Amino acid sequence: xxxxxxxxxxxxxxxxxxxxxxxxxxxxxxxxxxxxxxxxxxxxxxxxxxxxxxxxxxxxxxxxxxxxxxxxxxxxxxxxxxxxxxxxxxxxxxxxxxxxxxxxxxxxxxxxxxxxxxxxxxxxxxxxxxxxxxxxxxxxxxxxxxxxxxxxxxxxxxxxxxxxxxxxxxxxxxxxxxxxxxxxxxxxxxxxxxxxxxxxxxxxxxxxxxxxxxxxxxxxxxxxxxxxxxxxxxxxxxxxxxxxxxxxxxxxxxxxxxxxxxxxxxxxxxxxx
Numbered sequence: 481x482x483x484x485x486x487x488x489x490x491x492x493x494x495x496x497x498x499x500x501x502x503x504x505x506x507x508x509x510x511x512x513x514x515x516x517x518x519x520x521x522x523x524x525x526x527x528x529x530x531x532x533x534x535x536x537x538x539x540x541x542x543x544x545x546x547x548x549x550x551x552x553x554x555x556x557x558x559x560x561x562x563x564x565x566x567x568x569x570x571x572x573x574x575x576x577x578x579x580x581x582x583x584x585x586x587x588x589x590x591x592x593x594x595x596x597x598x599x600x601x602x603x604x605x606x607x608x609x610x611x612x613x614x615x616x617x618x619x620x621x622x623x624x625x626x627x628x629x630x631x632x633x634x635x636x637x638x639x640x641x642x643x644x645x646x647x648x649x650x651x652x653x654x655x656x657x658x659x660x661x662x663x664x665x666x667x668x669x670x671x672x673x674x675x676x677x678x679x680x681x682x683x684x685x686x687x688x689x690x691x692x693x694x695x696x697x698x699x700x701x702x703x704x705x706x707x708x709x710x711x712x713x714x715x716x717x718x719x720x721x722x723x724x725x726x727x728x729x730x731x732x733x734x735x736x737x738x739x740x741x742x743x744x745x746x747x748x749x750x751x752x753x
Contacts, residue, residue, distance in 0.1 A: 504743060505750065508729045517722050521751055524715050531708045538701040545694035552687050565691070569682025573675045577610045580671050583664045584609075587642035590649075608635060613672055617679040632672065640665035719751060 509515045564572070581602060588601035612632040619625040644661035651657055683691070726747040734740040 514725055521718055528711050535704040538697055542694050542697035545697055549690035552690055564682045566683055566685045566688035569678055572678045576671050576675045577606055580668050586646055587639045590642040590646040613675040616676050
């Protein structure tokens with residue numbers, strides 16, 4: 481950068497507007513690099529305004545979504561009790577039911593059918609256990625809950641009896657068949673109990689969907705905030721460079737400090753506009 485002492489005599493000031501600096505600003509922007517930097521600053525300024533507007537909208541929408549999720553949770557009596565999301569809870573309950581596939585297959589083999597129908601009966605047994613878990617969880621009171629629990633108990637006893645008969649026929653030992661069938665039935669009962677427990681801590685689909693929507697909006701708002709910070713940082717560096725060029729140009733153009741400061745104020749106003 482050329483030192484101030486070696487700057488030549490000032491160029492004649494062009495009075496191109498009411499403030500006397502439009503023509504000078506035009507001369508300042510005559511260099512392609514300076515003009516390009518100025519246009520980049522204006523474009524970044526408009527982009528920053530758009531980012532801030534989008535950030536405000538996303539923040540408001542995320543807050544509204546969180547309020548809706550809390551309202552739905554309170555209306556469903558889930559507020560601060562249910563911790564698992566709907567997808568995670570259903571997945572865990574499904575995995576628990578699938579653990580009972582092989583024990584359920586022993587009960588299905590009692591009917592002496594071929595392989596394909598046997599696995600079909602196994603799927604029915606496993607599906608019935610899953611439906612019972614869901615019903616016990618969602619029927620929190622009333623006669624429906626009592627009927628569901630009674631049906632589930634009868635089903636478990638029936639599955640245990642089928643296992644006992646299959647093991648007795650294949651092994652021929654009553655005591656061994658009885659012990660094995662009781663052990664497998666206890667295992668199935670524990671699976672059902674754990675599934676009911678998991679579903680009891682699972683949020684409803686509506687609550688989970690509302691919270692997921694709020695989370696997505698928050699993530700989008702965070703990304704916009706990161707972009708805003710990066711754009712602000714870049715604009716700060718660009719403004720500093722552009723204003724340094726303006727100061728050097730003002731030293732070359734004006735000898736009067738007052739006129740020089742007026743021009744720099746004009747440049748600031750143009751950068752901010």
